[in-house]
Amino acid sequence: MTWYILRRLALMVPTLLGILLINFVIVQAAPGGPVEQLIVSLTVPNAGGAASSRLAGGGDLGASASATANLNNANSTATRGAVGIDPELLADIKKQYGFDKPAPERFWLMLKHYAQFDFGDSFFRDTPVIQLIAQKLPVSISLGLWTTLIVYLVSIPLGIKKAVRDGTRFDIWTSTVVVIGQAIPGFLFAVLLLIVFAGGSYLQWFPLRGLVSDGWRSMPLPALILDYLWHMVLPVTAMVIGGFASLTLLTKNSFIEEIGKQYVMTARAKGLTQNQVLYRHVFRNAMLIVIAGLPAAILGILFTSAMLIEVIFSLDGLGLLGFEAALSRDYPVMFGTLFIFTLIGLVLKLLGDITYMLIDPRIDFEARS
Numbered sequence: 016m017t018w019y020i021l022r023r024l025a026l027m028v029p030t031l032l033g034i035l036l037i038n039f040v041i042v043q044a045a046p047g048g049p050v051e052q053l054i055v056s057l058t059v060p061n062a063g064g065a066a067s068s069r070l071a072g073g074g075d076l077g078a079s080a081s082a083t084a085n086l087n088n089a090n091s092t093a094t095r096g097a098v099g100i101d102p103e104l105l106a107d108i109k110k111q112y113g114f115d116k117p118a119p120e121r122f123w124l125m126l127k128h129y130a131q132f133d134f135g136d137s138f139f140r141d142t143p144v145i146q147l148i149a150q151k152l153p154v155s156i157s158l159g160l161w162t163t164l165i166v167y168l169v170s171i172p173l174g175i176k177k178a179v180r181d182g183t184r185f186d187i188w189t190s191t192v193v194v195i196g197q198a199i200p201g202f203l204f205a206v207l208l209l210i211v212f213a214g215g216s217y218l219q220w221f222p223l224r225g226l227v228s229d230g231w232r233s234m235p236l237p238a239l240i241l242d243y244l245w246h247m248v249l250p251v252t253a254m255v256i257g258g259f260a261s262l263t264l265l266t267k268n269s270f271i272e273e274i275g276k277q278y279v280m281t282a283r284a285k286g287l288t289q290n291q292v293l294y295r296h297v298f299r300n301a302m303l304i305v306i307a308g309l310p311a312a313i314l315g316i317l318f319t320s321a322m323l324i325e326v327i328f329s330l331d332g333l334g335l336l337g338f339e340a341a342l343s344r345d346y347p348v349m350f351g352t353l354f355i356f357t358l359i360g361l362v363l364k365l366l367g368d369i370t371y372m373l374i375d376p377r378i379d380f381e382a383r384s
Contacts, residue, residue, distance in 0.1 A: 016372060020365065027361045032126070034357050035350065039122050042346065125350065134351035139343055144351035147336060152355070154226055154332035158321050161247060162254040163313055170259050171305065174266025175293065181271060189263075197260035202323040205253035209327070212249060221249050224329035250328045254321065262305070269301040306370050313363055 116124070128135060134144035177186050213223045222228070228242050273279065274297060282292045322334030333352060340348035 023365050043118055135347040137348050138345045144347045151333040151336045154330055155321050161251045165255050166258040166262055170262035171266050174263045175270055177267040178270035193260045193263050196256045201253050204256050205324055205327045208249045222246050226330055250324045254324055266305055269304045273297045273301040309367050
């Protein structure tokens with residue numbers, strides 16, 4: 016197993032390089048870069064005010080998106096306006112953002128810095144990217160861990176029970192609930208929760224936004240924990256819906272497939288009880304496919320569902336940071352978060368394979384290699 020792990024770790028390097036290279040090329044080809052946006056702010060008064068507001072970190076996401084749209088619409092104006100800008104000033108602007116060097120050299124410098132986990136400074140926040148990521152990552156991890164924990168604690172027992180009682184009333188009505196849950200997008204369910212339970216139109220049981228209340232640092236420890244859990248209820252509930260449905264059906268189908276195999280009939284013929292057959296023989300084989308999907312599930316929760324939930328509930332996490340960076344063309348933040356996302360994904364995939372081997376020693380990736 017040791018050599019397999021070392022090989023997988025070594026393969027992470029070219030994988031990271033390839034992903035960074037592809038995204039670097041795509042970003043370079045996209046219009047409306049930071050230089051163009053700064054030129055717009057100098058040449059188009061309205062766009063400049065909007066840009067200043069956004070880059071200072073103020074305003075809501077709607078205003079940010081609107082300002083970015085205005086800037087992108089004014090790109091052609093910026094290009095023409097650049098003609099009237101002092102060439103020395105234009106050169107200084109390009110140098111400030113590092114665009115005075117050719118693209119291959121910029122990419123090489125980026126790789127050298129990333130090898131030392133130096134992601135540079137944000138173009139528009141005047142803060143090191145690593146500091147921004149360190150500030151935002153706990154929020155995204157908190158959402159992801161709670162969601163994954165609840166999804167697995169509920170879905171696996173429910174999926175097993177549905178497989179054992181396949182075709183019964185219990186299976187039918189739970190399947191109806193699961194299918195409805197799977198059909199409702201997480202972000203739409205989040206909006207519904209806000210309207211019903213966060214003072215939108217009906218009840219005001221939960222806070223509208225944020226991860227903690229104002230002044231939570233001065234609270235005693237029990238109150239601090241309760242305040243945190245109180246804020247987590249709605250966003251985690253919204254994120255659990257889709258993953259809960261998918262994992263329940265996956266667990267049920269996996270157990271049904273294993274229950275119909277010959278070794279289960281043999282175990283029953285030997286006089287083993289239902290629980291002994293399920294948890295001594297079926298469980299290990301049936302859970303392999305569930306464990307294989309764990310890395311993908313965590314990645315989906317962290318980097319797709321979490322981003323939308325962070326936006327809706329105003330949770331200042333990594334998904335929201337990457338979204339705002341893409342709007343403002345904050346390249347250091349974009350590539351820094353991409354690097355962290357990719358690295359976490361590769362590590363989770365490796366952990367999934369290791370767990371595979373621990374659960375079923377018959378699986379040996381190293382021997383197969």
